[in-house]
Amino acid sequence: MQLKLPQCPLCIVGTVARISLGCSLLFVGLVHYMSFESFSGMVSEDLGALSLLGTLWAYVLPALMIIGGSLLVLNMFEEVALWAASIALGSIPAGLLLKSVVSGLPLSETMQPAINALIWLIALIIITKVSGCCCAGGCYSAAPKK
Numbered sequence: 001m002q003l004k005l006p007q008c009p010l011c012i013v014g015t016v017a018r019i020s021l022g023c024s025l026l027f028v029g030l031v032h033y034m035s036f037e038s039f040s041g042m043v044s045e046d047l048g049a050l051s052l053l054g055t056l057w058a059y060v061l062p063a064l065m066i067i068g069g070s071l072l073v074l075n076m077f078e079e080v081a082l083w084a085a086s087i088a089l090g091s092i093p094a095g096l097l098l099k100s101v102v103s104g105l106p107l108s109e110t111m112q113p114a115i116n117a118l119i120w121l122i123a124l125i126i127i128t129k130v131s132g133c134c135c136a137g138g139c140y141s142a143a144p145k146k
Contacts, residue, residue: 010130011130013130014127014130014131015131017123017126017127017130018072018073018075018127018130018131019072019073021069021072021085021120021123021124021127022068022069022070022071022072022073022074022081023069023073024069024120025065025066025068025069025072025085025088025089026065026066026069026070026073027069028062028065028069029061029062029063029064029065029066029069029088030062030066032058032061032062032065033062036058039058039062040055040058040059043055043057043058043061043095044058046099046102046103046105047098047099047102047103048102048103049102050098050102054095057091057095061088061091061092064084064085064087064088065084065085065088067080067081067084068080068081068082068083068084068085068086068088069085071084072085072127075131082124082128085124086121086124089117089120089121089124090117090121092113092114092117093113093114093115093117093118096110096111096113096114096117097110097111097114
């Protein structure tokens with residue numbers, strides 16, 4: 001099996017972005033498990049009666065990040081990678097803003113990290129669109145061809 005690197009500019013950038021985002025998700029997931037006690041406490045605090053659900057999610061979220069990130073890097077099982085990464089990233093703003101609803105935590109404490117996670121999710125959308133373009137052979141160069 002021969003490794004074929006992308007040739008068009010959009011595919012090159014898309015490939016590097018996919019690998020970078022995948023590595024980032026993988027590393028963040030690993031760090032969450034490495035400092036699990038503090039991460040679990042952070043996830044479950046301010047959830048009131050739902051704190052047990054937060055503790056459970058603290059086990060699941062890093063696993064989704066590791067699975068999704070690894071598969072993005074390897075460019076394998078695209079649907080599994082995107083489901084895992086999307087659920088992980090999408091759950092962060094939802095969970096943070098739930099804390100504001102459940103415990104009255106001010107939005108000033110939850111909005112910035114929620115927006116950060118949404119930026120990661122937007123990056124995943126863009127990378128997915130670019131990689132879909134490249135896979136379909138629909139790549140185009142930013143410069144017009146002569």
